[in-house]
Amino acid sequence: xxxxxxxxxxxxxxxxxxxxxxxxxxxxxxxxxxxxxxxxxxxxxxxxxxxxxxxxxxxxxxxxxxxxxxxxxxxxxxxxxxxxxxxxxxxxxxxxxxxxxxxxxxxxxxxxxxxxxxxxxxxxxxxxxxxxxxxxxxxxxxxxxxxxxxxxxxxxxxxxxxxxxxxxxxxxxxxxxxxxxxxxxxxxxxxxxxxxxxxxxxxxxxxxxxxxxxxxxxxxxxxxxxxxxxxxxxxxxxxxxxxxxxxxxxxxxxxxxxxxxxxxxxxxxxxxxxxxxxx
Amino acid sequence: xxxxxxxxxxxxxxxxxxxxxxxxxxxxxxxxxxxxxxxxxxxxxxxxxxxxxxxxxxxxxxxxxxxxxxxxxxxxxxxxxxxxxxxxxxxxxxxxxxxxxxxxxxxxxxxxxxxxxxxxxxxxxxxxxxxxxxxxxxxxxxxxxxxxxxxxxxxxxxxxxxxxxxxxxxxxxxxxxxxxxxxxxxxxxxxxxxxxxxxxxxxxxxxxxxxxxxxxxxxxxxxxxxxxxxxxxxxxxxxxxxxxxxxxxxxxxx
Numbered sequence: 001x002x003x004x005x006x007x008x009x010x011x012x013x014x015x016x017x018x019x020x021x022x023x024x025x026x027x028x029x030x031x032x033x034x035x036x037x038x039x040x041x042x043x044x045x046x047x048x049x050x051x052x053x054x055x056x057x058x059x060x061x062x063x064x065x066x067x068x069x070x071x072x073x074x075x076x077x078x079x080x081x082x083x084x085x086x087x088x089x090x091x092x093x094x095x096x097x098x099x100x101x102x103x104x105x106x107x108x109x110x111x112x113x114x115x116x117x118x119x120x121x122x123x124x125x126x127x128x129x130x131x132x133x134x135x136x137x138x139x140x141x142x143x144x145x146x147x148x149x150x151x152x153x154x155x156x157x158x159x160x161x162x163x164x165x166x167x168x169x170x171x172x173x174x175x176x177x178x179x180x181x182x183x184x185x186x187x188x189x190x191x192x193x194x195x196x197x198x199x200x201x202x203x204x205x206x207x208x209x210x211x212x213x214x215x216x217x218x219x220x221x222x223x224x225x226x227x228x229x230x231x232x233x234x235x236x237x238x239x240x241x242x243x244x245x246x247x248x249x250x251x252x253x254x255x256x257x258x259x260x261x262x263x264x265x266x267x268x269x270x271x272x273x274x275x276x277x278x279x
Numbered sequence: 280x281x282x283x284x285x286x287x288x289x290x291x292x293x294x295x296x297x298x299x300x301x302x303x304x305x306x307x308x309x310x311x312x313x314x315x316x317x318x319x320x321x322x323x324x325x326x327x328x329x330x331x332x333x334x335x336x337x338x339x340x341x342x343x344x345x346x347x348x349x350x351x352x353x354x355x356x357x358x359x360x361x362x363x364x365x366x367x368x369x370x371x372x373x374x375x376x377x378x379x380x381x382x383x384x385x386x387x388x389x390x391x392x393x394x395x396x397x398x399x400x401x402x403x404x405x406x407x408x409x410x411x412x413x414x415x416x417x418x419x420x421x422x423x424x425x426x427x428x429x430x431x432x433x434x435x436x437x438x439x440x441x442x443x444x445x446x447x448x449x450x451x452x453x454x455x456x457x458x459x460x461x462x463x464x465x466x467x468x469x470x471x472x473x474x475x476x477x478x479x480x481x482x483x484x485x486x487x488x489x490x491x492x493x494x495x496x497x498x499x500x501x502x503x504x505x506x507x508x509x510x511x512x513x514x515x516x517x518x519x520x521x522x523x524x525x526x527x528x529x530x531x532x533x
Binding site: 158160161162163164165166167168169170171174178179182183 | 367373442
């Protein structure tokens, strides 16, 4: 019953987005929408509807966040699952889970007040509201997802793998590297994908620290305006039913399709691996 | 015991899991190039005993021991003896077949990779030799890249034996290797072990007395953590010295 409700809600959201968003393409060509870098819907004479700069912003923040959080997250998961003594683990794990509970507005504030001056100072920039700062903030938000799921996967591996590996004269590090990580790889991948989904969709903190410039970003020190931030900033100014309104829904549709595709692909990879090596 | 050579020796060996003592004053000499069987009812300490030999009990916290356990006349529990080095010489096969979630080839090559052997040709050669020794080569030679989990239980157990053999250990410990297998798969493994004893010392824990009788040279009967009787297998099965051994062998308890 609950799952049917969830499915209905999902389908409902999709159709709502689709029905509104698709109308935008009556006036905007797909080519202009996806491949032009200028997004200027409010222009008097010639409004521009290219979301390439927005997509680039989203991708930069997402991958920047993953570059920070994936190595750190997996390393922490391995430490917690395999190296840390049980007592400290019982303290550290809930602390990490608490990061997930910090409201993103608060993280955004920390980004504005502490991190962006720091970034500006280190790299000698006029201001620190840019892709790098948002990557760091989103990276922090994604960390608990990656750590807790990877750690669960590692601890749920059968103890036989550990015994078999050690009995062959492996050191603890060899056991982790050669047995546990490969065996847990599909689960760790799932953790990364979930983190990726969260990073793509993150709005509030990103909106606060990304700088929100509409120009096409050329480096991580440029301000960016990810798709989520654009929708959040502009939706309150548009007339319901206008072309701008529909175009924002089209952007939302693109976001939805991206996260859906990420989840779908990761499910397929996991499914394939577990079928091949089921224990 | 007529064999004078000794590879492994327990001297006044006691062992505890936290407060519970599971081995009491074990004295036992295990000779090289033969099969030694450990028999006894469940919970008598035979698995604990065999796991002391390659220090698998290190994985469990709160264990304690007293007395000495010598391998080639060196106390294996002394600090300067590396446990990794010890386990390279003393391999182990477990009760439940436990291949890694990798291909058949990678499973056997694992121990070599642990030792940092990089040469592809050397690895290939050793994998083939080990699988042949474990009587598995003919069944898997065309499918070396298949998942180890595609094999049957008996094949998986022989794969685990091949994996242990690949690093050429002096001793192989087997902890009830056939308890999860059917009689045909069991017979194959017994045949294999008898063949292997020429080059590797074998110590096997079994709850199956007939298995001990069929394959072992020496048998040790344990009860409640104490060695009741340890002698040549023929002697122990045909003229047991102690009433307790006789009762167990007759199936009066256990």
